[in-house]
Amino acid sequence: MPAKSKAQQKAAGAALAAKRGDAKRSDLQGASKDMYDSMSEAELEEFASTSRKGLPEHKG
Template identity: 80%
Template sequence: MPARSKAQQEAAGVALAAKRGEAKVGDLKGASKEMYDSMSEKELEEFASTKRKSLPEHVSKRH
């Protein structure tokens, strides 16, 4: 499943770095922390690898 916004794609990249031990888990906050806790490394790779060119900066939350 691809990321829906640039912010989501970036948060996934930060969470992925933490999963791989390239960043400190303690430094995560907000969406990247939630993604780290709830997604597998493979899922994070899919989100982080989404092409950013056609993505909006942010997408409003759906309830």
């Protein structure tokens, strides 16, 4: 399932970085923290790899 907004794609990228150990989990906040806890690395990778071209900043 691709990300539906740029904000969702960014949050998934931050959560994925934390899952992989490239960023600290304690630095996460809001949606990225929820995504970290509830999604697998594969799911996060799918969201984070969504092209941002044509996506709205926030889903409506």
